[in-house]
Amino acid sequence: MKRVNNNYETMVEAIEDLKSRGYTQNFSIEQNGVLSDSESSRTYLPSSVELHELHRFEGATNPSDMSILYAVETDTGKKGTVVDAFGVDGSEIVSKFMNHVAQKQFEKRK
Template identity: 35%
Template structure:
């Protein structure tokens, strides 16, 4: 697994690797505004993930997921974890669960 020092470094490198879409969380899936694309948990898989912790605030935690849809769309999802995690369905929580 590739490691990155910063979120910006990771995003730049992943774009070069074809992860060009910017996914956002919806309660029951993902959506990409640029493509007007919505994906249910069954329509995508997590390729990899990277954790980043804020240097000045330990509560400033982020996870970056690399996402690929079953029909070949590739992008990233940036999400908070810990006390500021976004609300989502149980199916999405299970899908995005990381060790």
């Protein structure tokens, strides 16, 4: 069953399902505001990335332990995830990057 946007109980559940659907890369956002693929050392500008899904999580024992998981795809077809803190602890660099990528998380995909 395909779930979209905030429909997982745990981050582990979300990551495993996303991996099964091809989101296998572990991306990160660098200090200079580009998406980095640690496997190939390639970087991507926001204009080269689409946001397909996002999932927010609160810690079971500490509600202030919040995180967000982004499922993205690059213009080269690589699909993967970016993890960040959510709320006051979130990275301004990650937020700024995600605000400039193509927002595709509400479109139906195969």
